[in-house]
Amino acid sequence: MLAVAQIDYIRHEVNQKGESYADVSRRVEVDPRTVKKYANQEEFRERKPQKRYSPVMGPVKPIIDKWIKEDFKKKKKNHRTAKRMYQQLKKFHSFKGSYRTVRDYVSKRKKALNEYDQEAALPLEAVPGTAQVDFGTAPFQYGGNVIDLPFLVLSFPYSNTFYFQVFPSENTECLLEGLSRMFRYMGGVPKTIRFDNLSPAVKKIKSKGERELTDTFERFVLHYGFHYEFCNPGKGNEKGHVEAMVKYVRNNYLLPECVITDLDQFNKTLWELAEEDRQRPHYQKKVLQSELFTEDKNEWLVLPEKDFECVRYQDIKADKYGFIAIDAKQYSTSPRFAKQRVKVCISYNMITILTEDHDVIVRHQRLYGIKRQSMVWQPYLDLLAKRPKAIKYSSLYDQFPEEWSSYLKSCTEEEQKAALRLIGKLLKNNDFTLLNQALALSSKHGHPHVDQIKHCFYSLLNQSNTHMSVPTGKNVPKIPDMTRGLSHYDAFFHEGGAEK
Template sequence: MLAVAEINYIRHEANRKDCSYAYIARRIGRDPRTVKKYAEKEDFNPEIKPKQNRPSPVMDPVKHIVDEWLLEDFKKKKKFRRTAKRIWEQLKEKFNFTGSDRTVRNYVANRKIELLDEASQAALPLDNKPGAAQVDFGEAPFQYQGEEIVLPYLVLSYPYSNAFYFQVFPSQNKECFLEGLKRIFHYTGSVPRTIRFDNLSPAVKKILPNGERQLTEDFQNFVLHYGFDYEFCNPNSGNEKGHVEAMVKYVRNNFLLPSLHVMDLDELNKGLWEKSENDRERKHYEKETLISQLFEEDQKASLILPSKEYRCVRYETLKADKYGYIRIEKNSYSTSPRFALNKVVVRISYNKIDILTDEHQLVVSHSRLYGQYRKSMKWQPYLNLMAKRPLALKYTSFYDQLPSEWQTYLDACTVSEKQEALKFLSSVLKNHQFEKVTESLIIASEYGHPSIESIKQVFYQLINGRGIREEVQFKKALPSMPEISRGLAHYDQLMEGAGIN
C-alpha cells in the first residue's frame, strides 16, 4: 500500500488538475495501473483480513493435548507451570511427536494469549461461569445451655452449579471470616477463580471515591496466598451478589430451623459438609442437570490449592495490668505474674488467645471469649507465686475451681505441704489436665493423707502407662512348719538316738 502522502498527490493531480495517469506515474515512479487504482478508489474503509488457518500436519494432532496442559497449568503459580520446552519434551516422550522445538514454542506463545483471554472472560461472576463464587454471612438461632442465642454462618455459593458450603461461627470478625473461607478451600481441595463479596469490614477497610477498595492487610495477604480474584458489590447493592443472598435464606430455612442444639461448634460444623453435599443430588432449577454434576465443572475451572495452609491469626502487643490481665474486645485474659505492667505478644485466632514471650514461646492459651465483659483466668502461671502465700489460696477463684478431692486434701495440709502441693500443680498443669492429677490423688489417698511425693509417684506411673503395682499374690501356699515346744524332752530323744541311757 502506498503512503498517505503519495495517495493524496495522485488524487490531487488526477482529479483536481486533470493530469494523465501516465504523467503522474512518471513523476512519482509508480506503475500507471497503481495510479489509476488510487485515483478512482471510492472506499477507504480499513480492510479486515480474515485469519488464515493454515493446516499444520505436525501440530494439529496434539493441539488439544497442549491446550489441556496449558489450562491445567493456569491453575498453578507461574513457577510451577511447564515451559514450552518441557511441553515439547513431553510430547516427544508420550506421543512420539516429530515436530521441532520452535514449532511448539510458537504455538504455546500464541495459544497462551488466547486462553488467558478466554479465562479472564470465564471469571466474571455475573455471567455464572464455572469457577466463580459469592460469599456472605447469615444469622440463625441456636440452643446453647438452655438459652437461645443467635450465631452467624458463612456461606460460599457457586452460581454456575447452584452448589454451596456453609460453616457456623461465634462472630463475623476477621478471623472467623478468613477461617471459614480457608476451611471451604481445603475441604474442596480447590479455590474459586473469582469471588464476589459485599463490602464486609473484615475485607474492606475503606471504599475510595473512584470505586476502588482499600483492603485490610489480613485479607490482602489471604488473597495473595490463595491467588483468587476478588470483586466487591457497589455500596447498597446487595443484589449484585443475589445468588449467595438466596443461598443464605435457603441454608437457614432448610438446615438451621428450628434452632439446633449446639455444645461444640467444631463438632456441629463437621456435620455440615455432608448436608451441603447431599443437597446436590437434585436437578438445577434451570439446566435440568444434577447440581453435583455441574459442581464438577466448577471444580475443574477452580484454582489449585497452594502447598501451605494459611494461618488465620493476627499478632498484637498488649500491656498487662498489675494483676497480669490483658484486654481484647472488652474481655480479659490472664497472662502470668511476671508480665504484670509489662507488654506481651498475643496471638489471636477465631477460637484461641495465646500469650507468648518475646521469643514466641507459649506462656498460656485461652479459649477466645465472645460477648462483653467476661474474664478468662488460667491459674497455672500464678501457682508458684501462690505457693509463697499459701494462706491466701482459699480466697481465690482457683480454689473454687478445684475438684472437691483437691479442696479436701489442701484443707488437711500444713502450710509447708500446701506450698509443695501448689508447686507440684504448677509443674504438671503446664502439659496435663486436672483429671490425671486428681486420679493420682485419689489412688494415693487410699491409705490416708498422702505426701506430695506419694502423689507424684502415682501420677508419673499413670502418665507413663505403668499403672499401679498390685499386691503380690503367691500361687502356692508356704509349707507348714512344726509347732515349737519347750522343755528337755528334745534332749531325751537325742540321747536315745545316740544309744545313751
C-alpha cells in the same frame, strides 16, 4: 514486603504477559530475585482458550491448550517449557511435527489466552469457578442456652451449590478460618470471589469504589491468589445468589435449633449435607447440580502447598495483675509479666500469649458471649503459695470459685500457703469441679484441714467412700466453736481491747 499494588503488577507482567524477571525488575526498581519470589508466590486467573485448526498441529492443539491452562494455575517455576511439551507430544501422542512448530504455537497461544478476557463481560453467575461469600445467623442450642450464631456460606452461582460452616463470631479470624477450611476440603480455590463490604475484610471504602483492606485479609488474598470483588455500598443484589443461599441453608439445615456440644465436630457433619444437596436438578439448566459443580471445580485455582495461618498478632501491655484485654475480654498471663509487654497470637478459637522471643507463656480458649475473663491459675498459684498476703495480688482471691475464696479468707497465713500448694498440685485444666466437691465434703464438720480436703479429693477421684470412715458418734467430745484467721485481732484493737 512490597506494596500490594506492586505485587499485583509483578504477577500480571510475569505470569500473564510472560515478561522476564529482569525486565519487570527494572520497571518496579527492585532486585530480580524479589520479582521472581513474588511472581512464583501466587497464582492468577486462567483464560479460556480459542481453538484454531492447523493440519500439523490440529490433533495436538487441545492437548497443548490443556497443558497451558493447567500451568496458568501454578507458579511460573512449575510451568512446562515448549521443549518439554514437544518431548511429551512425540513420546505419548505420536506427534510428527517439529519442535519449532510447537514452540511458535505455545508462544502465540499463551499470549492469546492472556489477552482473552471474556469473563469481564459476563455476569458472575454465568462463569464457572467463581463464588460469593456472606454470613448469616441462626439459633442454636449451645452450652445449655439457645443463642444466635453466625454461619459462613461460600456459594457457587454457576452450579447453584454451596458449602457452609458455623462460627462463634463474624470477626476476621472466623472469616478466614472458614474460607481456608473450605478451600482445603474442596482441594482448590475459586478464581473470583465476590464479597459484601464485610468489616473483617474491608477497613475503609474510599472514593471511586476503592477499598482499604485489612492487613490479614490482604495477605490471605495474596496467599491463595484469587481475584476479589466487592459489592457497591447498599447494593446487596450484586451478591444475590449467596444471600438466597444463606436463607436456603438456614431453612433447610439449621431450623429448628440444632444442638451443638462440640462446634468443630458439628462443622465436620456439614460437608456431607452440602454434597447431598447437589443431587438435584438445577432450577434453570435442568441438569444435576453435581455435574455443573464439576465444571466449577475444573476452573478452580491450584491450592498453595501450605495453608494460610489464619491468625493475627498484637503487642499488648499487661496490667498490674498480669492481665491483657482483647476485644473487651480479659486473659491472664503470669504475675512476672505484670505491666510488661507481651505478644499475642489470636486465632478464631485460641489466644496464645508469647514472650518477645515467641516462647509460649500460656494458652486460653478464646472467649465469646457474656463471659468476660479467662484465668489460667498455675502461674499465679506458685506465687500465691509463697506470698499469700501479697497486697498486689490480694484481689486474686476473688477470682477463685466462691467456695475457695471464702475458705482462703478464713485461713491463717500458713493454712493459706498449704491450701494454695494443694490447689496447685491437684488443679488440672483449670477445672475446679472435683476440688469444690472435696472442699464441700470436708467442710461438713467445720473448717477443714488441708489434709482432710486432700483425702476427700482422692476419695472422690477414685470413687471410694473412705471419707465416710471418720467416726462421728456419741463418743466424740463436743469441740467448742473457734474463730479462724486473724480477724479477731482486728476486732480486739478496733474495740479498744489493747487499753484494757
